[in-house]
Structures are given as C-alpha cells and as structure tokens.
Amino acid sequence: MSRKPVHLAVYDSLADWETGHTTAWLARAGYRVLTVGPAREPVVSIGGLRVRPDLALGELRPEDSALLILPGADLWDTSDDLAPFARTARAFLDAGVPVAAICGATAGLAREGLLDDRAHTSAAPFYLAATGYAGGARYTDADAVTDGDLITAGPTEPVAFAREVFRRLGVFEGEVLDAWYRLFHDSDAAAYAVLHRATAP
Template identity: 45%
Template sequence: MKKKDVYLLVFNSLSDWEASYAIAGINNPQFQKNPGSYQVRSVALKKSPIVTIGGVHIQPDMTLAEISPADSAMFIMSGGMAWDEGQNMEAVDVARVFLAAGTPVAAICGATVGLARGGLLDDRRHTSNARDYLAATHYGGAQLYEDAPAVTDRNLVTAPGMAPVDFAYHIFKCLDIYSPPVLEAWYGLFKTGRAEYYGELMKAINA
C-alpha cells in the first residue's frame, strides 16, 4: 500500500511544539484504523537546513515547488516568528491551491495570520491566538472568528498556538486516522491527563 504524504511546512523559527502531537500521530501507525497509510514529509521554500525555535536542525525533504494536492492528504502549517514578519507567503499560495483542490490544510498560531493576509479566512469559520491578533491584518473574515481551541470548516483546520492537542484532534478527525472511540479516548487522555482515559484507549484499541 502506497502511503499518502502529509506535508509539514518547516522554516527558521518554526514553533516545534505546535504540530508535534499531530505529526507523531500521523506518522506512527499505533492505534490507527489503517496502519501505515500516511507519512509526514517536511517541506520548505528551499532545501537548505532550517533551525526551529527550539534549536532543532531539520533538513527539508522537499521544496514547496515540488508538492501538489494530488500527491497529498494534507498540508500542515505551524507558527513561528517568521509569520509576524510577513514571511512564508509562498506557503499561503500553496495552501490556496490545496484548498481549491479539496485537499485539507491545517494552520496553527502565526500561520493563521498568513492565511488571513492571503484572504483564505474571509469565507471560512476559523480561530487563532486571539481575535485582535487576526484583526491587525485587516482581513475580511472577522465576523467568522470563533473563540475556540480549534475550528474546522470546509477542509481548513485552524487553532491557537496554546492548543496543540486540539489541533491534532481536528487533524486526526479530518484524516479519519482513528476509529471514533480511539480518537475520543486519545483526546481525553492528552487533554486532561486523567488515567481513566488510558483504560478507555486500551479498551477501544482492543475492541
């Protein structure tokens, strides 16, 4: 079975933690309905190594020019200081192409600012770090903003940087990686840290 690619945008100042739960769950076949269906591939503007905000060095697998929605299951865009500096708009153009083709896009924290600047939040329900954070871009979708840990609307997932678990939950749901009982138990465990959810997770996996 050929694995479908999930592309992860990487760039200097990338906020390491924001997509960590999501990419671990996507790339790890444990608990999945169809183990090994997906693989995560890192994508950057250039093939040059990048350094995350946590000091992790990443050699990108591909460039933005090499990817297309036909070859992918999703395009994930994490936050980082580069977005507040107006960078990464090439990735917003890629997101536009993916959404037009019906391929999901997931953006968290600063990446939502890029989408707002690109007009991609003007007609979709969405969230971000704060209402005022996006309002500063003078985008046209302020009336569709929701104060929520994550929002999915028409193949677009958005979340604030403080909600990596909710971001992953919406991504997993969008990609249909886990059965509903496994997904809900996973979310309960990682969202609350309560031990009873581990038992529910094991029960759901073995059902």
C-alpha cells in the first residue's frame, strides 16, 4: 500500500530522545520518514547529532504528508526562530493533516494559538501559561493527549507520544497497541509475545 511520508521537523537543539520510538516504528510499519529543516543546511541536535534535512520547510505541503512531527528544542523557548514551524502546523491542521508536538514544541503551538480551543498537555500547566496563551482551561494532566488531528505530550513521555501517533495513523490498534505500550513503557515482558505475533514478518 502506498502511503504519504511522515515529516519530522529538525532544527538546532532538537531533543534527540523525544521522537525515536515514533519514527523507528513508523518506518518499520512502512512509512517513509523525511526530515524537514529551516533550510537544507545541516542542523545539530542537543546530543550533537548532525542531521542534513531532506527538504526545507518552505518546500513542505500538507497535501504531501501523512503527519508532521515537531520535537522539542531549546530554540522553542529562547527565540522566535521556530515560529515558522508552528505556522506550518496551523496549515497542516487547517488541511486536516495530523500534527504531533512534544515538549517545547507545545509552547510553540500555544504561542501560535493552536492550543486555545483544543485539549492538550505539555511539561506542566505553568510552562504553557508563560506563553500567554488562552487555552489553560483545555490543559489535561495526562502523559499524552489527542484532540482530533493534534497530538501533544510532555518531554518525559516519548513512549506515550508514540502510542498516540500509532493510534491516530492506525499503525497499531487494540491489544497490539496496548502490548507495544506495556513493553516499552512498563517493561512488561509478557507483552512481547503479543507484539511479536502481530509484527513478525
């Protein structure tokens, strides 16, 4: 089955650990994962990984994508450099294409007004409140939250973040999704057999 690719935003200071489960298992499920940078020049993650983007943000169109993933980064809180990614998230959501944001990217979406009317989560309520956004009443104290086409999570929940992405894209469902989460979040060895039966070639 032909699928549109998933797009992973990459920028200087991106948090390496937040999207690894998501992108690895999407790739195993047959999705092509393409990286999108501010330009095509290499960026460097918090962990020192050098990434050369597959395309520049200006080349990205919602109709060509299955999902936009926005990882956290120091830059979300120290400058306006990543605001264009939040504006792109708005274009995706307006087009009915899912967006998944974790950690500092949730603050970027808050500043863009995208969390004012959607249930969401983040690192903590006061973190988003500091953006001056109007969505405090929609904040949910949960590991990850999906509201329609928007997925949000805090920095300590990369596994729950991945779970919500898999659910939204239909990669795993039901007991298989539950088993994946129990294995990688809870280290429940009993879940391995369920997941292996469902994903073995």
